[in-house]
Amino acid sequence: MIMTEPARRNAPQEPARADPLPTPPLVEEEVLVSRARQGDLAAYDDLVRRYQERIYATVYHMTSNHEDANDLAQEAFIKAFHALKSFKGGSSFYTWVYRIAVNKTINFLKQRKNKAQISLDDLDFNAEHDPDLVALISEKTPRRDVNLAELQEKLNIAMQKLSEPHRLVVTLHDVQGLSHEEIAKIMDCNIGTVRSRLFYARQQLQAYLSDYLK
Amino acid sequence: MSMNNDLQDFKDLRRLLALKRHEQPPPGYFHHFSGNVISRIRAGERAPDRAAHSSFAWPWLQRFWNALETKPALAGALGASLCAVMLWAVVSTGNLGTTTIATEPSAPFDLSRAPAEGSMLNGATVSFPSLNGLSAPAHDAFFGGWSPKARLAAFPLTDN
Numbered sequence: 001m002i003m004t005e006p007a008r009r010n011a012p013q014e015p016a017r018a019d020p021l022p023t024p025p026l027v028e029e030e031v032l033v034s035r036a037r038q039g040d041l042a043a044y045d046d047l048v049r050r051y052q053e054r055i056y057a058t059v060y061h062m063t064s065n066h067e068d069a070n071d072l073a074q075e076a077f078i079k080a081f082h083a084l085k086s087f088k089g090g091s092s093f094y095t096w097v098y099r100i101a102v103n104k105t106i107n108f109l110k111q112r113k114n115k116a117q118i119s120l121d122d123l124d125f126n127a128e129h130d131p132d133l134v135a136l137i138s139e140k141t142p143r144r145d146v147n148l149a150e151l152q153e154k155l156n157i158a159m160q161k162l163s164e165p166h167r168l169v170v171t172l173h174d175v176q177g178l179s180h181e182e183i184a185k186i187m188d189c190n191i192g193t194v195r196s197r198l199f200y201a202r203q204q205l206q207a208y209l210s211d212y213l214k
Numbered sequence: 215m216s217m218n219n220d221l222q223d224f225k226d227l228r229r230l231l232a233l234k235r236h237e238q239p240p241p242g243y244f245h246h247f248s249g250n251v252i253s254r255i256r257a258g259e260r261a262p263d264r265a266a267h268s269s270f271a272w273p274w275l276q277r278f279w280n281a282l283e284t285k286p287a288l289a290g291a292l293g294a295s296l297c298a299v300m301l302w303a304v305v306s307t308g309n310l311g312t313t314t315i316a317t318e319p320s321a322p323f324d325l326s327r328a329p330a331e332g333s334m335l336n337g338a339t340v341s342f343p344s345l346n347g348l349s350a351p352a353h354d355a356f357f358g359g360w361s362p363k364a365r366l367a368a369f370p371l372t373d374n
Contacts (some may be wrong), residue, residue: 041252048248056247061234070239077251078258121237130236132229152233159234174231202224205231213226 037084048077051094054176055101062105062164063172064156065119072108076101091185098186106164118156130175147149151212158208165200173198 029050038050055076060069080087080097087096128148159167168187172178173194178186180194187194206213282289 020229041255044255045248045252048251052244052247052251056239056244060237060239066239074247074251074254081251081255121239123233123236124238125238132232150232151230152237155230155233170231174228175234202227206224206227209227209230213230213248 014032018038029093030089033084033089034086036081037087047093051097052077055097058098058171058176059101059105060121061159061175062102062109064160065117066121070111072105073101076104079104079182087099093132095182095185101190102168102186109164118153118160120152120156153154154209154212158205161208162201162204166197166204169194169197170201170205175204 008031029047032043032047052073056069056073059072059076060066063069063072076097080100083100087093102141159170165187168184172183172186173180180191180198183194184191284290
């Protein structure tokens with residue numbers, strides 16, 4: 001599966017995207033799905049390993065809470081296993097699982113509405129050496145005293161202010177690097193809707209984070 | 215809006231959003247992830263009956279618990295109600311203190327003598343210790359100065 005838009009990846013103004021995982025061969029995926037549908041848990045374990053990081057990351061960026069993301073990502077895979085018989089193969093298994101995880105997460109967020117708790121994952125070592133972030137903090141951010149941890153918290157708080165569909169579009173496109181087409185499939189809407197939601201969400205975020213952006 | 219304007223306008227924001235890619239779960243987290251999923255699937259297949267008989271299988275209890283979890287006001291109201299009930303119970307108990315129920319002849323209850331006297335409970339005194347170590351006031355404020363006395367009905371025991 002193509003994770004990014006090749007034409008846009010090379011655009012000069014494009015910030016670096018997350019490295020997509022190696023794309024597994026689709027034929028083998030179909031075989032694994034077929035075996036898992038017959039109850040082969042080893043095959044399903046293989047499928048989970050392929051997509052666990054991306055599913056977890058999406059749920060995590062939507063909830064800004066590690067524990068919730070852990071539960072929801074696991075439950076999404078469990079639900080997908082039990083629903084495998086209804087999987088017709090019209091889309092890829094990956095898109096299908098993604099849709100299950102996203103729906104589960106949105107339902108959860110609607111219930112959680114009044115008691116959002118942030119429990120952030122730590123930044124990895126590379127964050128301090130990311131040239132984009134270094135440039136952003138040293139040159140572009142009016143708040144020179146800001147550190148990465150503070151910036152991370154402000155960013156997550158701003159993300160939580162977005163509505164679920166807007167947060168999802170930003171997460172899938174700007175954080176995870178999925179194309180508009182893939183997002184449209186996952187969200188079951190047309191590409192125009194994805195673009196307009198993305199534009200609106202970025203405007204909102206820009207306003208929330210104006211102290212940290214030039 | 216054009217794509218170039220879009221990219222130009224939000225370039226710094228997107229650089230900032232890239233920070234989220236560096237948020238990573240604890241080291242080794244994904245080593246156990248799929249194993250946990252498979253274990254939960256196996257556990258779910260093994261124990262569907264157990265789940266059906268657990269208290270949370272009762273739909274109304276599950277709904278009530280979910281409501282408590284998602285509505286702090288409801289949980290608070292329930293807690294306050296329970297506290298009020300507890301307080302009322304403590305105050306009531308304090309007022310009542312030791313409750314003695316006595317019948318008119320204050321001879322101790324002796325079951326072996328009962329048939330001979332023709333009435334099984336006639337003359338019995340039943341004394342309850344205080345529920346909380348408090349003694350009863352002389353005039354019971356709770357009953358407006360009137361102390362209730364239980365009178366046990368006396369039924370003659372005859373062989374016919």
